[in-house]
Amino acid sequence: MSAPLATIRVARAFGPVVEGEAVVSAEGFSPRYDLDRWSGLITKPGHKLEGTNIRDKVLFFPTAKGGIAAGWAFFDIKHKGIAPKAFVFGVTNPVMVQGAVFAGIPITEGWDPPPGEAVRTGDWVRVDPGRKVIEVLRRAQ
Amino acid sequence: MRLTPEEEAMIAGRRGEAVRDALRYQLAVGEFFGAERFVPITNAHMMGDIEVMGDGGLGWLRATGARRARACVPTTTNARCFDFEHAARLGQDAGEVAKERELIACLREMDVLTTDTCINYQTLYQPHLGEHVAWGDTGTVIYANSVFGARSNFESGPAALAAAITGRTPEYGFHLDRHRKGTLVVRIEAPLDDLADWGAVGKIVGEKHQNYYAVPVFAGPGGRGGVPRDHLRRPPVADELKHLGAALASYGSMGMFHMVGVTPEAPTLEAALGGNRPVDEIVIDAAALERVYAGYDLRDRRATLVVFSGPQLSLFEMKTLAEAFGGRKVHPGTQVFVTTSHGVKSAAHSLGYLQALESAGATVLEGVCFYILQNLSQMRIANGWTNMISNSAKIVNIIGAHRFNTILRRTRDCVDIACSGRLS
Numbered sequence: 001m002s003a004p005l006a007t008i009r010v011a012r013a014f015g016p017v018v019e020g021e022a023v024v025s026a027e028g029f030s031p032r033y034d035l036d037r038w039s040g041l042i043t044k045p046g047h048k049l050e051g052t053n054i055r056d057k058v059l060f061f062p063t064a065k066g067g068i069a070a071g072w073a074f075f076d077i078k079h080k081g082i083a084p085k086a087f088v089f090g091v092t093n094p095v096m097v098q099g100a101v102f103a104g105i106p107i108t109e110g111w112d113p114p115p116g117e118a119v120r121t122g123d124w125v126r127v128d129p130g131r132k133v134i135e136v137l138r139r140a141q
Numbered sequence: 142m143r144l145t146p147e148e149e150a151m152i153a154g155r156r157g158e159a160v161r162d163a164l165r166y167q168l169a170v171g172e173f174f175g176a177e178r179f180v181p182i183t184n185a186h187m188m189g190d191i192e193v194m195g196d197g198g199l200g201w202l203r204a205t206g207a208r209r210a211r212a213c214v215p216t217t218t219n220a221r222c223f224d225f226e227h228a229a230r231l232g233q234d235a236g237e238v239a240k241e242r243e244l245i246a247c248l249r250e251m252d253v254l255t256t257d258t259c260i261n262y263q264t265l266y267q268p269h270l271g272e273h274v275a276w277g278d279t280g281t282v283i284y285a286n287s288v289f290g291a292r293s294n295f296e297s298g299p300a301a302l303a304a305a306i307t308g309r310t311p312e313y314g315f316h317l318d319r320h321r322k323g324t325l326v327v328r329i330e331a332p333l334d335d336l337a338d339w340g341a342v343g344k345i346v347g348e349k350h351q352n353y354y355a356v357p358v359f360a361g362p363g364g365r366g367g368v369p370r371d372h373l374r375r376p377p378v379a380d381e382l383k384h385l386g387a388a389l390a391s392y393g394s395m396g397m398f399h400m401v402g403v404t405p406e407a408p409t410l411e412a413a414l415g416g417n418r419p420v421d422e423i424v425i426d427a428a429a430l431e432r433v434y435a436g437y438d439l440r441d442r443r444a445t446l447v448v449f450s451g452p453q454l455s456l457f458e459m460k461t462l463a464e465a466f467g468g469r470k471v472h473p474g475t476q477v478f479v480t481t482s483h484g485v486k487s488a489a490h491s492l493g494y495l496q497a498l499e500s501a502g503a504t505v506l507e508g509v510c511f512y513i514l515q516n517l518s519q520m521r522i523a524n525g526w527t528n529m530i531s532n533s534a535k536i537v538n539i540i541g542a543h544r545f546n547t548i549l550r551r552t553r554d555c556v557d558i559a560c561s562g563r564l565s
Contacts, residue, residue: 044542079200080195091354095300
């Protein structure tokens, strides 16, 4: 196994090891406020990721926004086959964690360094909750 | 986490599979946050409706109910996505109505009280200082922590239901003293005359500090005693604190605030901060408030949708709104929606407020919140709604995924807009 191109250490983590394409957002996230939970598209007008589909992505968000609904919403989108591979938060709230654990989607909180310096949208990354690291395996073409 | 002998027995399945799985799930959440133990709770409040749960969630609920899951503490439900009396007229899906009825039956079988209200803290249960509860939605949690001094994290639907089934919740976040101290100071230097003003304050503070663990301390102007109630025209009332909290939770994902001289853990600014050095000091004056109202794009200035919802209206808000409409009529082509709880609607009927609102042309829905109505995006398209005007800063924020253009206005302005059909 070749060495990762970059490594981010995370403070807290849940779930199995997954790999996927990174989507790095400069804006926070709520599945209730920002997401069309039928298509997987971020539809809130003006959201920095408006038009992005979250399916099978590793999503990097600096913050979580409001919303108790994430608890059921993550399970719902998993059931509909449009769930992301993992959530990577700078700062999150309990709802996101409760929702991800309930749906069995890996989730992490706290990052060093922040993804802005280490990972870009389109990069292929591995999330390893057990080792509390996120590794960049390939750069976007 | 350290487990008690009783919890060890639960994990071993001696109180059934449903209890075992609920506690396992709570254990995983608790370990994520580094919780050391569980704390017993006295009350749970959960969100659970077909719009948010979907077919997957309903399937899970069915299976969990079949394993004889039962709430072991009093457990109530949050606002849901249907007022069955109005579903057909709103063009909501009959198949989803049937699923919602099944979902409600499942919850009742689990001994959950399907009260369908997001203002349980005004209408159903008021926990005392230090009491541990497991509540969601966010507006209920921030009110419990801040105004009552009770202790809850944001507990999403499955988390609150798990807490109901096990009678406990992992001790992290706002269950711990260390997270309840103020982290920033907000000086209120504007007269706050309307619920929308309180929501606007929540928007300003929440947008600047999107952090569950940010705890703003509201104080009066510097050098003038520091107690907001001495500066405001009168001490804040429950509905004002409700709109402030709902907006802080919505824009900032915050779960707690203090108000010096008003909330129980803030007799003084120093006590509220508890030794923390504030990371920020925000001054909110009249100009800052006006910037919020001036910040909305009015598009074509048409006002075809005015909403009073998010949170549901208290009886006092129903009275104020009925008086504001006072014999006037909603403009033809404009629709007005008001949402409240079953109990408040019943009382509003007895007192004549309901008739006043309905004769003005408003639609009063019970047991729902506007933004979670099933089929809302399709409803928006079918009705040609673009602008949505509301006095709730929370709903102005959270309805975005349905592609409304939202505009916050003061309550009386909302009524004027509803009666004229025009934004100004």
